[in-house]
Amino acid sequence: MLRGMAILLGLQLVGELITYVLKLPLPGSVVGMLLLLAGLRGGILRVDWVKEAAELLLRNLSLLFVPAGVGVIVYAGLIAQHWLPLTVAATVSTLAVLATTGWSAQWLARKHSCKRGK
Amino acid sequence: MLSALVQTPLFGITLTLVVYEVASLIYRRWSLALLNPVILTAGFIIFLLKSLHIPYADYAAGGDMLLFLLGPAVVALGLPLYQRRAEIISRLFPTMCGVTVGALTSILSATAILMLFGSSKALILSMAPKSVTTPIAIGISAKIGGIVPLTAAIVVITGCFGGMVGPAFCRVLRIRDPFAVGLAMGTAAHGLGTGRMLEIDRFGGAMAGLAIGLNGVVTAAIMPFFVALLS
Known part of the structure; x- marks a missing residue:
């Protein structure tokens, strides 16, 4: 250890x-x-x-991010000022990344393993 | 006496561990993505600090010690990468493509949405590195003229959101290969996505860990071109 x-x-x-x-x-x-x-x-x-x-x-990786999450309160004012564009951009863009990365990686991995006759 | 005790690292660490333990029990009991232990714990601690008028700095005395462990934890991701190296090498091309596509999607979609809202250029630049792990995102933001603290906050919020909804969203999109789900989680939601992925699938978690590093490199590399395009 x-x-x-x-x-x-x-x-x-x-x-x-x-x-x-x-x-x-x-x-x-x-x-x-x-x-x-x-x-x-x-x-x-x-x-x-x-x-x-x-x-x-x-x-316990997730636990280690809790202090960073609490730290967001320090910038609460800054975030509150722009909360709507920030929320929409953060959520929609995150979903978009999940979709494009996930789809492209899955599709390419499948194509790849087909070619090698797996 | 009491305020002196609150100022010791003992307070922040104990509070975090105890609340996280309870939050994990709640999460396991009802198993709702919305009850994500990180968000639940951070939310409760924020509420507690605010209502008891405890300064954030007092909590940070202990909180920063936990945050420090993120460094060796990221290094530790090398272990699952090593253990699954054969599978990763055989998927090197899909991995690189997936991360690059994700990095471009992240920057361009966030920028497009902020432009629709008529947001300032400073806001756009602060948001651009949002899917990258905190230490890299801060470095990028400072370099291109973003508001660094705002970037740090956005990165954490993005990670929490991605970690929370990611696995369910991937299921809806029929992304079932743990390799692809892990890569998407790491690319979209850095360490928080990886932490969640490690709970679900070890190989997926290793891929997510790899994606954190790769996305950091790719985003840092394309950012100068993006900034040139923007101005």
């Missing part, structure tokens, strides 16, 4: 460093995610080292 936490935090730290040095428009955590993938793939890291800590965090 501790080893897992150390690895996850360490990879995030390295990720932050990489994005800072290369001026990437990405958060360090996303680079850390790719580093974990690469480390496991390359055999430098082992699944059982990170499994426990990773599972704990991923099982």
Whole structure:
């Protein structure tokens, strides 16, 4: 568990460093995610080292967003000013993304696996 | 004494965990998408802070510690990606297309709707990165001249909404392949969509996690062109 936490935090730290040095428009955590993938793939890291800590965090991923949700009150005034366009744009656009991504990915994945005779 | 106690991280963390536990019980009992535990918990805590006149900063002392764990949690998404790598590699083309189509849809549809309302350019720019995970969205917003705090709030609201209605909406649209549902959830609703997806399907959750990163890169890459088009 501790080893897992150390690895996850360490990879995030390295990720932050990489994005800072290369001026990437990405958060360090996303680079850390790719580093974990690469480390496991390359055999430098082992699944059982990170499994426990990773599972704990991923099982409770939604919980970690609660403080961000509460933080919305700080900008309540700003949101209230433009609530109608913001609400309509956020909801309709989110549904549109779900539809276009979901449909295109499902359609292409099916076509793809047909071609290979699966 | 009491206000000093409220100012310790103990207050924010305990409050969040206890309310979330109760909200999860309610959600499991009635299993309505509308009772999404994140929205229920955040809503109740906002209500509590407002009615007891507790400053947000007091809550944030503990809340920020939980928020901090989002970083290693995103790194942890590398594990399911590794475990399902064969399936992901075989679907690399549909993955890239799906995310790119979603990133374009997100920016263009939000902009079109705001234009219909006659909203200001600052509002449009603040809204443009709304489907991207918070840290990337904030970076993009600052770069293109959006109102950064507004972007942060919109991103969370978008994620909550997408996480709440996403799975049901996909069912209605007959998007049933967990690969496609996961990709859509991650592209449309970043971490909140991924959190919800992980509860439903592990492979879908891994795809959603991948989509967070990819959508961040794609959106950041097309944003300069979008801004040039807008002006």
